[in-house]
Amino acid sequence: MALNDGRTTRRRGAELEAAILDAAWHQLTDRGYEGFTFEAVAERAGTSRPVLYRRWATRAELLQAAIRHHGAAEDxxxxxxxxxxxxxxxxxxxxxxxxxxxxxxxxxxxxxxxxxxxxxxxxxxxxxxxxxxxxxxxxxxxxxxxxxxxxxxxxxxxxxxxxxxxxxxxxxxxxxxxxxxxxxxxxxxxxxxxxxxxxxx
Missing domain, CATH: 1.10.357 (Tetracycline Repressor; domain 2)
Structure with missing residues (x-):
């Protein structure tokens, strides 16, 4: 979430997914697969585990999505x-x-x-x-x-x-x-x- 003129703005759609995948990548590179949990990624992304589970059924699927997302941003x-x-x-x-x-x-x-x-x-x-x-x-x-x-x-x-x-x-x-x-x-x-x-x- 971000503050905008004193009000809370919820991230949605592609913006929210990109924020989650960025957080997942940093969690993965900081803590490895052992520390790559839905709870840790959700906390880092400032969202909840149910939001992640609606998009990825397993942490392996989340890892794969995070790596693809990071690769697509590389020069x-x-x-x-x-x-x-x-x-x-x-x-x-x-x-x-x-x-x-x-x-x-x-x-x-x-x-x-x-x-x-x-x-x-x-x-x-x-x-x-x-x-x-x-x-x-x-x-x-x-x-x-x-x-x-x-x-x-x-x-x-x-x-x-x-x-x-x-x-x-x-x-x-x-x-x-x-x-x-x-x-x-x-x-x-x-x-x-x-x-x-x-x-x-």
């Missing part, structure tokens, strides 16, 4: 700085700011959720990102057009290398990745895998 556009190296570092640094806490959550705090639902970290990650084309796909395709990247080397597994290594670093350390490590992922591992051969002068 997922592909930068175009003029080079694959700079574009990749831009999106990795953005993910480091936006998603490192979520990746820690995937690794350390959702064991009960996986056991309860039979879900996997990959499926939860898909809730956040969806199945749409990624910024990295756009970056790599532009790199092919500019002649920076050899398209024959871009197998699906190779395309996944930057983020696979980034996620590994987060999940092994349970913290954001140092910038020098992000640069090493791009400069020492990925670009040598995909760089187009340079013509002899």
């Amino acid at each position: 997922t556009t592909a930068p175009d700085t003029g080079s694959v190296r700079s574009d990749l570092l831009t999106v990795l640094r953005r993910s480091n700011r936006q998603r490192s806490n979520f990746l820690v959550l995937l690794s350390a705090s959702l064991g009960d959720y996986y056991a309860e639902t039979g879900s996997t970290p990959s499926e939860v990650r898909e809730l956040l990102l969806g199945r749409s084309r990624t910024a990295v796909d756009d970056i790599l395709d532009r790199g092919v057009e500019r002649g920076e990247i050899d398209p024959a080397r871009l197998t699906p597994l190779v395309r996944a290398v930057p983020y696979s290594l980034y996620r590994h670093e987060v999940m092994m350390t349970l913290r954001a990745v140092p910038d020098e490590t992000l640069e090493a992922i791009v400069d020492e591992v990925f670009l040598p895998l995909v760089a187009a051969a340079q013509p002899y002068l």
Whole structure:
């Protein structure tokens, strides 16, 4: 509820649902699945448990909705700085700011959720990102057009290398990745895998 000229204004519809899902996301990232209860989310959102139960039957459904809601608000556009190296570092640094806490959550705090639902970290990650084309796909395709990247080397597994290594670093350390490590992922591992051969002068 919010005060407006001394009167109480009730949130309804999409405004109320967005407030609940924002509260649910913060509760999840602060307390993990163990502390992710209807009571805690309702209290954080300034509403009641029956309001939540009318929308989501279980806390697993509420978790899924909160992750989708948060993912939809993220900036997922592909930068175009003029080079694959700079574009990749831009999106990795953005993910480091936006998603490192979520990746820690995937690794350390959702064991009960996986056991309860039979879900996997990959499926939860898909809730956040969806199945749409990624910024990295756009970056790599532009790199092919500019002649920076050899398209024959871009197998699906190779395309996944930057983020696979980034996620590994987060999940092994349970913290954001140092910038020098992000640069090493791009400069020492990925670009040598995909760089187009340079013509002899």
